[in-house]
Structures are given as structure tokens and as C-alpha cells.
Amino acid sequence: MSPPPLITPLIEKMVRRDVITPIERQALAALLGPTRRVAAGKALVEPGDRPHFSTFVVSGFCARFTLTPTGGRQLTEINIAGDFVDLHSLLMRQMDHGVVALADCVVAPAAHEDLRRLTEQHAHLTRLLWLETVVDAAIHRQWLVTLGQQNAASRLAHLVCELYLRLEAAAIAQDFKFGLPMTQVDLADVLGLTQVHVNRVLMELRRQGLLEWKAGQVTINDWDALAKLGQFDPAYLRLQNDPV
């Protein structure tokens, strides 16, 4: 028996949405090149790069980031195992953002040449890959809503709910517990807040018994209350079956 291919977490995600044929599985598995380790804090992709491959996350946590001229940093999406962090670079050659490893990661490249050939030969698979980038956009829109309309506690609650559901869908989390290797500074850069304020809000959520968060381990103690506080509705994650 050979070990499961590295692409497995992506196939798991796709299978929730549609039927994938053995030929399609094979075509996906054939995309990935040799894996590479990236240490926590290192950038996988720099803003402005013109990669000739897209990077797939085999394990670990990373985040898309944009640096501002004034020294700020905004994280625009958290990516986990099974995600492509820059699939869009197949079409938008120059990276409009960078990607940083939040924890040690294992990643694998998918050459644009091979991806382009896949779009010529596998229309259904192409639509499923397109869907991956469409879900990225839906996540961005949802974050816009939280940044534009919700206060600090609500934003933090929303983020925790999103991460849990995505990790659960990838079979990385269950029972309302998950490892989340992010510092409060990272969190602040996601939520558009200062690190100090993130700390205060996090303590308040702990005090209210909604969640625990220590040593990189999160436990959600009251999902309903957290989802309500965060005004969380998972529809945008598109985790239901609905063939494309």
C-alpha cells in the first residue's frame, strides 16, 4: 500500500461538494511537486512575486498578508491544510499579497503549466478549482462585514467560529477543540485591532466562559453563544453538497 497522496485534504473538501471521479483524483494528485518545509514566521510567497506555480498547504497554518506603507500588516485570510494559498496566481500573475507561515508548514507546488493543461482537459475539475478561489472571495467578503460592522468581541468570536468549522471540515479538529498557533499580534492583524485590545477582549470572552485559549489550544465552551456573539452563519463556507 502506498501512503495517501498529499492532495488528500483537498479531495476531502471537494467530495463534500461534488462527486470526484478516480481519473480526476489522479489528475489532482499528479499536480503536486516535491514538498518543502517552511518555518513559522517565514514567508512562503512575497508580495509582488510572479510565481510559476501555486502553493498547496499539506500541513500547518499560514496567512495571506498585505503590508502598508505606514508599517501596518493586515492578514486577509487564514489558510490550512488542503488550501491553495495562491491558486489565483495562475490567472493574476503578480501576487497582490504575500503569504506567511503562522506555524511550521509543509507545502507543495503545483506548476502553472500543469494547472493550465488541467483547465484544457478537465472542465469539471477546473470548475471545482475555480470554486476554491470563489470561496476565498466569500471568506474575504465575510471578513469585510466583520471589520466594517462588528465590534472587537464580535469579530474575534466570528473568527474562532470560522476557523473551527473549516478545521473540522478538514478533519483537523473535532469536539470544539483545536490547535491554533497564532499569537495575539497575529490575531490583531487579522481583526484590524491592536494587540493590547485583542488581549482585553480575549480575556473577556474567557471570563464569560465562551472559550478557553492557552498554549495554542482553543476550546469552545459555548458554541451557540459564540456564534451568536459573532453573528456567525456558515453558509459562506459552502460546505454543503451542491455539484458544479
Next chain:
Amino acid sequence: MSPPPLITPLIEKMVRRDVITPIERQALAALLGPTRRVAAGKALVEPGDRPHFSTFVVSGFCARFTLTPTGGRQLTEINIAGDFVDLHSLLMRQMDHGVVALADCVVAPAAHEDLRRLTEQHAHLTRLLWLETVVDAAIHRQWLVTLGQQNAASRLAHLVCELYLRLEAAAIAQDFKFGLPMTQVDLADVLGLTQVHVNRVLMELRRQGLLEWKAGQVTINDWDALAKLGQFDPAYLRLQNDPV
């Protein structure tokens, strides 16, 4: 001579990025069904809808919106002539947001059935349509940066710069002037601010001589200063030629 097809503004945009063959032009033009007028303030698409077609903007202004349980409204993208407002609904069937006409619009449907057939027969055109949704995501990311990292004046300046460049690319604006039929309430819902504060910031930009804005007509008096204030870098709009 027949009049130019309704799809023309989209082709104009695509031609800036890549070569489009006559056959491809024909395939795109064949997508659009009969036009429909939508009055300012009316929704083209409601959140939660499961449309069997994607809506193309022939003329006018519209915006994607999300309503929050607390009565808030966040606009997540402004769409202009040549944009699909919900191309992603081909793949993510249930709308995660609504679309409202900011001014009177003319729109046309592209049946999902026809779009899906196009993905089976025209791989290159499929990549160009995919790119449209990828640019939407890039716009969302950029807005996340402005909401998360920039103050009110900077956000407003950024928005004006983005709209001008997109309108100019669509040949709807030139000479740093354009019609923008948005109220200060709409603006507040884009920028994640209150209407009152938008008013104060707008007056301050006027006072500084950066722009004029009256009766729905915007004139940018000092592009460089506005772009600097808004930390505006147009790379994310992907307006350069770069074949896919």
C-alpha cells in the same frame, strides 16, 4: 451595421489583459439574454437566492451588500458596466450576499447552463472569466486592508482612486472626472463608518482641495495627493496585459 453587443465593456476589459479571438467574442456575446432595467435602490439579487443565471451589468452602478442581524449593511464591492455581479453563483449556488442598484441600471442574464457549456468548450475563455472572479477577490482583499489599517480619510481617498481607475478602464470616465451616484449613506456602508463621519471627512478632503463632489459628480483635483493619502497602488486591479 448592427449595434455593438451588450457584452462589449467586458470584452474591452479582457482585451487589456489578453488576446480574444473572434470565436471567443462570439461565444461571450451569445451568453447574454434580454436586458432588464432596475431602478435605483432596488435589489438585483437577494441574499440566499439560488439564481440559474449570472447577472451582467450593461450600464449603471450597483453594489454587493450583506445585511447584519443588528440592522447594519456592509457593501463589499461596487460593480460597474462590464462587471458580472454574481458570476460566482455558477459555482457557489446560494448567494452569500445581495446586489443592489445604486443608480438606475440595465442588466442582462447569462444562463448558468450556457456558462457551464462554455467551460466545457472554451478553456481559455473560462480562464478569463475565472480571472474576473479572482479580481473581485483581490478587490475584497484590498478593502480589507483599508478597513483594517486605514483611518476614515484614507479609506475614502482609496475608494475614490479605485473607482476612478476602474471607470477609466471601462471608458466611462476620463480627465479625473466621473459621475458617482452614491449617497453619503452608501459611502458609509462601504467604508464601515457612520454617515455623519463620512460627511465630515468628505468636507475635509474638499477643504484640502483634493477633490470636488457635488450633484453626483466627482472631480479629482490632486490625484497624487489623493493616492498618497489613500495608500493607493493599482496593481490589485490587474489592468495590465498578461495573457492567461
Next chain:
DNA sequence: CGACGTTTTGAATTGGTTCAAACTAAGTGG
């Protein structure tokens, strides 16, 4: 002219920032 949508102004309030420092945990090397 009257009405309604929109913009403008004022004054009090607040959620989040800023800056500075103390505290805790986890290495690392002597």
C-alpha cells in the same frame, strides 16, 4: 408650496488606541 431625501452642524460619549511597564513561559547555553 410642501414634502422628502440628503447633507451639514453641534455637543456629549465611547470603543479602541497609545505608550509604558510588568509578568510569564520556554528555550539555550554555561
Next chain:
DNA sequence: CCACTTAGTTTGAACCAATTCAAAACGTCG
């Protein structure tokens, strides 16, 4: 195995950008 370093978290107090609520002014259209 303990001193030292470094990264991350927690606390305090002053401050400020943006909100809130209320009302007045403007514009335009029937």
C-alpha cells in the same frame, strides 16, 4: 540545573478617532 534571553501576554492610565443623538439646512421634484 540554574542564570539569561527572548517571545508572548497582561495590566494601567491618558488620549483620540469615530459614534451617537438631535436638529437644522438644503435641494429638487410633484
